[in-house]
Amino acid sequence: MKLDTVRLVVDLKSLSRGMNRGVFTIPLDRIEWNIEDVEPEESMGTLELEVDFEDIAVQCSGRLDAHFCTPCARCLEPSSFDICADIHRSYTWSPDPASEEQREVIPQSGELDILDAVREAVMLSIPCKPLCSPDCAGICYN
Template sequence: MKLDTVKLIIDLKSLSRGVNRGVFIIPLEKVEWNIEGVEPFDRQGTLELMVDYGDEAVLCSGSLDAHFRTPCARCLEPSHFSISEEIYREYAWSPDPASGEQRELISQSGELNIFNAVQEAVLLSIPGKPLCSPDCTGICYN
């Protein structure tokens, strides 16, 4: 399986029918994550992918082992979080009118863009109330 580790695009031609597995080192700082207030903390992350290449659809699942940072909710210093959510997305060559499920389309050039699926796992892993440390006392205004 061939993956552009910056754009997060899989070359479909590099896949065989059925289940494909791969482990990739992602240069986190080069990826345009485009998530407000969130930056990579580690320089690199490990992306484990399982891609099931079927006739009707391509199922992509996996996980990203990486740390990101976002401002602490109390003091605005960086707080770190790891990616806890799994990556899961279904791709198809044509929209399926029968199912209400939103499926992403595979480009005519044979590229499988998994950026949105990976970005979503990062978005869903952002803590609701990020803290730099459990006993952060926040900004002192005195």
């Protein structure tokens, strides 16, 4: 399985029928995350992917092992969080309007864009009250 590790695009032509598995080191600092107030803490992360290539659909699932930062809710210093959400996305050549499942259409180029799915996993992992440390005292104005 070939993955463009900056654009996070899987090349469909590199997949075999059935289950494809891969582990990729991805340059977190070169990916366009575009998530407000969120930055990768380290330059590299590990992306584990499983892509099931079947006749009518391609199912993609995976896990990103990485640390990101978002401002602490009390002092605004960067606070680190891990990615705890899994990646799931389905793709198809011709969507069935009757199907309950949301599937993305596979483009002519044969490129499966998984950036959105990975971005979603990052967004779902953002803590609702991020703290730089459990006993953060907040901004001191004295």
